[in-house]
Every structure is written in structure tokens, then in C-alpha cells.
Amino acid sequence: MARLLRRGDRDVAVGEIRAKLALIGFSVECSEPEFFDDRMDQAVRAFQQARGLNVDGIVGPHTLQRIEEARWSLGDRPLSYTPGHLSHGDDVISLQQRLSDMGFDGGKVDGIFGPRTEAALKEFQKSVGVEVDGIAGTETFAALKRLNRTVSGGHAEKLRHAALMDSVRTGVRDKTIVIDPGHRGDDAGVCANGQREVDVVSAIAARLQGRLAAHGATVVLTRPLQNPSAIDDGERAALANDVDADLFxxxxxxxxxxPNATGIAAFHYGSPNGGWSHIGERAAQRIHTAVLARTHAADCKVHGRSWDILRRTRMAAVRLDVGYLTNESEAAALADLAYVDQLAAGIADGIVKFFEPVA
Ligand SMILES: [Zn+2]
Incomplete structure (x- = not known):
């Protein structure tokens, strides 16, 4: 589907989406199924809210993909690692969560069946004596069902998160940090009050790069600061995974x-329906706190979101929204290099704090 669908639209696709929403419990009564009415708008927003997506009521490729993913419950289909065509879905989230609760470390609970999910699944299969084929099929589902009541959920995961957090706390020196200045040449992002987002974030990235390098970190940028070419969020995440970054x-x-909205918000991977990066959350909190201390900007808080850039990165990943270009005085501040320098210094402080050795 190339087109974005929203309130007021009339389309066969609206009828299809309505039917899919009904299947996953967001049922909307109506007299005209192909009309995107107010109630359908509310249902789409409720779904987006429940999934940690942007709540805009618009059905574009991301929301549609998540609606598709939501129809799978664990046991509906066999699951395995298929390089190049990774399985996505709520059943994958359930599987990952179950494995994690039982102490099998499959990495992030992100609803994507990757090699680490396969490794954890094989460990599980070995431990319960079913064929170690890395395929979650009838036998594995039966084994999971048998264990249903014997497992105290969450404890192993908490312990492992604590261990993981401690394991990165060896100082920022020699860490690999990927800085991702948003947008690019043909997509400048927000343009308001004479400022372009692509330029603002490039200026911050340049200063941040220098500061982190001075601390002895290896810094990788997802795109050149000048004349950036086209690169999407999936490719940016893949790059960070390829260089095995410690922080993104x-x-x-x-x-x-x-025009009155101002302030700085930080985001980490987290979706209300399952999947939460505790290490990402900790990184987001450290950076957010340090940036507010330097800039005295309004506090727009730290939030869990399931955006691709946060979901597909395997390391601690943070998105920082540094301010509103639609606010006249914040746009003016972001055009001031002294302020930009304070922002970069705050981000660097937060990153240093994140990696700071346990006392
Ligand atoms: Zn942006």
C-alpha cells in the first residue's frame, strides 16, 4: 500500500484494515465499511497507543505492518530463523518473552526472529529434550505449554539486565558510539522559523563527535554531515549493528x-504490548538528565517507543528530540552555536555517565 489512509478517506483498503483491526480486538461498528470515519480514527489511534507508535490516526506502511504483526498468537504458525526474511509478529514477541523469562538469553524482545532468538530457542530445546532444530513448532509449543505454570516470569530477565548494565560500565574509552543525525539531503525534516532540522542535527553531531573522540571513544556517523545521501532508518540501524556499537x-x-510547544524528549525501545529495552531506557535517562542540566530546556520526559530505529538496533539505542523548531525562541537557540555546544556537551556528559564504572 503506497497511500496513507486517514479520516475522511473512502477506499477498499479501508474495509480491509477495518476487518484486520476487528480480528485483533479493535472492532469498529459502522454502516459503510470502506469509509474511514471518526470511530475508525479512534480505533487506529488506540492501536497506535497500545503499540508505542506515533498516535496520529494515519494508516501508513508502519502502522499497517504492525496491524499485520498483531494477528499472530504463539502457536498459530511455526517460527524459525530465515535469513533475509525474518519473521515479525506478536507470536515472536511471546516466544522471546517466554524464553527470556526462563533464563534463555535471546537478546532484545523485539518481535523479530533473528539469530539470537534461534540460539536461545535451541538452548531451550536442548534443556527440555525436544529435537534441537531451532524451529518453534508443535513439539516446542507443547513443551512451552507444559512449563507454563512452573516458571516465575521475569526474574531471570531482570537479573540478566542488571548484569548487562554492569557489563558496559567500564568507561567510555574504546567504546564504539554511533551518532545518527536525522534526515538527509532530499528530506530536511522539520523546517520552521528559518531553521532546517537536517542542519541543526548535523551541527550537534559534529560537536558531539569531537567531544566523544576526546574521551577516547570510537565514533561512527550514519551519514556524512554535508551533502547527506538517501539512507533510511532500517539502513541506519543495520550500520550500527554491523559495527557492533555499544551505544546508538x-x-x-x-x-x-x-508555537508554544518547547522542550527536549528522549526515547528508547519500548512497547506497551511487550518488549522493553532496560539498558536503552537507562541510556535515555542519563542523556536526557545531562542535557537538561546543561540547557535548562523544558522537560518533555523519557518515553518508550517501538520505532524502527529503536527496534532494529541491537545495542542501547536512544533518540533525542533536541527541541521544537516551530517555537520561535527554541529555534533561535538551536541556531546559536554556543547553545548547540551546550547541547553536545550535555549529550556527551550523559554518555560518559552511562558508561561510568560502578563505584
Ligand atoms: Zn526528524
Whole structure:
């Protein structure tokens, strides 16, 4: 589906989406199935809210993909690692969560069946004596069902998160940090009050790169700061995974219809329906706190989101929205190099704190 669908649209596709939403418990009564009415708008927003997506009521490729993923419950289909065509879905989230609760470390609970999910599944299969084929099929589902009541969920995962957090706390020196300045040449992001998001985040990234390098970190940028070519969020995440980064930080600006909106928000991977990066959350909190201390900007808090850039990165990943270009005075601040320098210094402080050795 190339087109974005929203309130007021009439389309066969609206009828299809309505039927899919009904299947996953967001049922919307109506007299005209192919009309995107107010109630359908509310249902789409409720779904987006429940999934940690942007709540805009618009059905584009991301929301549609998540609606598709939501129809799978664990046991509906066999699951395995298929390089190049990774299985996505709520059943994968359930499987990952179950394995994790039982102490089989499959990495992030992200609903994507990757090699680490396969390794954890094989460990599980070995431990319960079913064929170690890495395929979650009838036998594995039966084994999971048998164990249903014997497992105290969450404890193993918590312990492992604590261990993981301690394991990165060896100082920022020699860490690999990927800085992702948002947008590119043909997509400048938010443009308001004479500022372009692509330029603002490039200026911050340049200063941040210098500061982190001075601390002895290896810094990788997802795109050149000048004349950036086309690169999407999936490719940016893949690059961070390829260089085996310890931390990923994506920089963006914000926009709002109200010119009064201001402030700085940080995001980490987290979806209300399952999947939460505790290490990402900790990184987001450290960076957010340090940036507010330097800039005295308004506090727009730290939030869990399931955006691709946060979901597909395997390391601690943070997106920082450094301010609203739609606010006149914040846009002016972001054009001021002294302020930009304070922002970069704050981000660097937070990153140093994140990696700071346990006392
Ligand atoms: Zn942006």
C-alpha cells in the first residue's frame, strides 16, 4: 500500500484494515465499511497507543505492518530463523518473552526472529529434550505449554539486565558510539522559523563527535554531515549493528501545531504490548538528565517507543528530540552555536555517565 489512509478517506483498503483491526480486538461498528470515519480514527489511534507508535490516526506502511504483526498468537504458525526474511509478529514477541523469562538469553524482545532468538530457542530445546532444530513448532509449543505454570516470569530477565548494565560500565574509552543525525539531503525534516532540522542535527553531531573522540571513544556517523545521501532508518540501524556499537544515538528536532510547544524528549525501545529495552531506557535517562542540566530546556520526559530505529538496533539505542523548531525562541537557540555546544556537551556528559564504572 503506497497511500496513507486517514479520516475522511473512502477506499477498499479501508474495509480491509477495518476487518484486520476487528480480528485483533479493535472492532469498529459502522454502516459503510470502506469509509474511514471518526470511530475508525479512534480505533487506529488506540492501536497506535497500545503499540508505542506515533498516535496520529494515519494508516501508513508502519502502522499497517504492525496491524499485520498483531494477528499472530504463539502457536498459530511455526517460527524459525530465515535469513533475509525474518519473521515479525506478536507470536515472536511471546516466544522471546517466554524464553527470556526462563533464563534463555535471546537478546532484545523485539518481535523479530533473528539469530539470537534461534540460539536461545535451541538452548531451550536442548534443556527440555525436544529435537534441537531451532524451529518453534508443535513439539516446542507443547513443551512451552507444559512449563507454563512452573516458571516465575521475569526474574531471570531482570537479573540478566542488571548484569548487562554492569557489563558496559567500564568507561567510555574504546567504546564504539554511533551518532545518527536525522534526515538527509532530499528530506530536511522539520523546517520552521528559518531553521532546517537536517542542519541543526548535523551541527550537534559534529560537536558531539569531537567531544566523544576526546574521551577516547570510537565514533561512527550514519551519514556524512554535508551533502547527506538517501539512507533510511532500517539502513541506519543495520550500520550500527554491523559495527557492533555499544551505544546508538539518533538526533532529531520536533514540531508542533502550537508555537508554544518547547522542550527536549528522549526515547528508547519500548512497547506497551511487550518488549522493553532496560539498558536503552537507562541510556535515555542519563542523556536526557545531562542535557537538561546543561540547557535548562523544558522537560518533555523519557518515553518508550517501538520505532524502527529503536527496534532494529541491537545495542542501547536512544533518540533525542533536541527541541521544537516551530517555537520561535527554541529555534533561535538551536541556531546559536554556543547553545548547540551546550547541547553536545550535555549529550556527551550523559554518555560518559552511562558508561561510568560502578563505584
Ligand atoms: Zn526528524
Amino acid at each position: 544515538i539518533s538526533l532529531h528536532c520536533d514540531a508542533a501545531t502550537s
